[in-house]
Amino acid sequence: MTEIRVPKLNNNDSAYTLVGWLVDDGDTVDADTPVVELETSKAVEELCSPDAGVVRHLVPAGGECAPGDLIGRVAAPGETEPGTPPTGTPRPDARAPRPGTSGPVITAPARALLDELSLDHDVVNGLDVKVVRRADVERLAAAHAPSRADASDGAVELSPAQRAVARTVETSHRTIPAAYSVIQVDVDAVLRRAAALTESLRRLVGLPEFVVCAAARLHGRFPEIFATPVDGLRLRPATAAHVGVTIDVGRGLFVPVIADASSLGIAEIVEAFTGFRRTAISGAFRERDLAGANLVVALHQDRDIVSAVPIVFPGRLCALSLAGTRREVRLDADGTATAHTVVNIGLAYDHRFVNGREATLFLQDLKDALEDPDRLAGPDGAPTTPTETRR
Template structure:
């Protein structure tokens, strides 16, 4: 089995250990960095044990720590400073600005200043206003000070070594990256790969594996890299190809290796988590405009978080911080605007000895000049919303024929096999409907047009032109919202279901209508697995719990019960799954989602934990992509709150089974004749009785239960 890539925190820790072995004059200073604690985020674990005379746990004085580091450097040593949270670097700003950066050149000769200040930064952890900021922009432009940021593509050893050698430097580490896996071997996912440009501390260039040139180049430092990748996937489904650039060094930036890519794109965008104003993105935009002004099709698009402190409450935090959906939406809107023709001036040379930029990269694939109005208006086509579907049902037009809509206005609701999706206007214009309600329209087929002038009113009885899909009956759960409730004494109180709940209603109605489901349950003792999971969490730094263990146990049963992970193709044929992709229920109070964990059989518990943590945050924000909600071979309903005895799940068509997990319960059992408490959970299985019989269902549950409590199988499952 291929060993999973290390997490970012592990590569940081390994980089520090390597540097300490190679550099006998290197010291580390910080609060709570000594073993066994090993730092607030476990980056320094093991260092004080191996190098007790060079790792110093310090008082709570960021200015003092940084000043001592500067003194060590002036005395000929080297120092790495750990800020417990990057927010506290503000307290050390005077030492950074007026000591370590100025000491390099204010004594009449260049003085080595090998100091790196490490700063955990960023939000999406619920840590609140003073522990979640991205302060990179406040250190831009300080003479002699280099700025780096960790990423899932770059070896932090190269960043730290370069920072010490050219010193002084700061390394910003987005906290959301610590538990994420590094990318390696040039692979990102099935559609994207990456290459490093400009050396190990240069740029990671993520592009489609099929070589499609860039419509959009999206520059994403550090913790926004995954959001940039998610945005690229969203844009891919909407017909735009995005290449993503991730820098290892923020300042001074070296644009030479990426100039050809930037010059050839339809649009360049920079996405960062800091608030707008004086940002790293504006620095990049200024340099790109200076170098490539005659070749840019539009100004560089700058994307930042909202102008606000970072709230503690997850739903408020999600509203402030920049997310993948907003990145994709703003890029899509900017890319839809008419573009001027490309200037005929000579293209820039990327670097000495390299070829000139190729002008064809990223050109729009239009049959008419870009400055002209598209034939018949701006088309509104059906996007790819769900990998399982090739057509969707038009439920309800949200705007009337002939009205003027603005870019981004809701136009129409369509139903997929998973949910109800809202499609918005890609541009401003007068609406001309092309697909009637209650018809199915295939992916890529026209829904409407947005015209520059008001269209003629259709004669009464004139049918709306539609695609080739047949007319179908609208399900009750997708009907138009109920009229407002009557007011006054004695009026009946009502509640109108929101769109998310309507989508859930449509899916479960279909499940009940089409799947003859049965149910079985077993009780499993959980003391051993819970104890081992606590130890694993301490060892890895990942929050590994019962949900991850159950998912892994279910995946381990796949070889013995492959038909439970299949789907019915016809009345007697089951299509078996190639990989064990398992959906997990997520409900953060704004709708039920079932995102899919990929290839669960081959991945570690810590790796699955990273994805589940990401899913929980996306559930709070309601920002799942259609791809994340499709393709599961079997689902697990997580109901692990204490006291939950039993949950009977619903088989989600076209799957054949759903496992339910109850909450931990305490039972008294006899151990050597003495009553003793033990922890148990209930595992249930809802199954499609057309394919699965009760004997198989119970055998499957016992196999999963054995993996969770049998000592020998438990070791294999977790280790």
């Protein structure tokens, strides 16, 4: 008899909601088959069966559970099941619709947000989903939210999502003495390569994919950029470049992570971006999609944005920002005035651990790579061998 216990999924929540079982009670499954979904405050995570056998549910859909709780078992065929009670807590108000009613299951995070926004729970009945998650309520609130102005003084309350942003920003500014450097990059060549790859890969390829690729390739030469602080005097070097990218398609800001990005070619990074955009539309990111970044690339590519200072997330040392492209006329070597497409790329960094000299060298190497995209990708988007640049 093998137990299915709840792992610790993040550092933000002390309890999760069991959204639903993916297999029926008594079903026989193979090892590593997804069997149950848990929802945290930010994502939905699948748990897999640790062994092959018969799955037994101990906590119902809508139940609340904490790390370490026993929520199910996997028994070998014919094996006698012990009588140990489950440790998860059923939540009747978060389970399937009450007898005689119809409607979707509302998870605990979604229910809490409905209560926080003073919305009637019946408002979700019009959603075309079987399980209402927090992201569904956020979209519903954004589409139909009335003004939250206080009648007495006209003050406006921040949305739950903005309050979460506020907490992160406040912690960052309070605990991280950040400096900022910015460099201008000529992107004509890399945009031509991106257009060619868009046609050959039949995927949208833009400047962000190349920035991620170029930055990740610098991990070996600039390990301090990707390190994590241990305390005010020590840092822990990263063994690989795990690059987070800000994605916002109008349904909230997410920062999914491309793991070990330095080992990937442009084609693989493009596939990762494509998947991120699809998932952002549904709001169905999982904790593992959002965890582990040691460098974040913040995209600020709206028209006429010249520069933007990114937030250095607590527990990280650096963050890159990519502004919008613009046309600029300058004199070439022969004195001819020529229009070029340029962009500003900035690096915010924890000045306790990263000096201005290292930040400057990192940005210069990033610029060199982007202005010579053949160093980053072959004709089919396959990775090329990184070459040494100035140091």
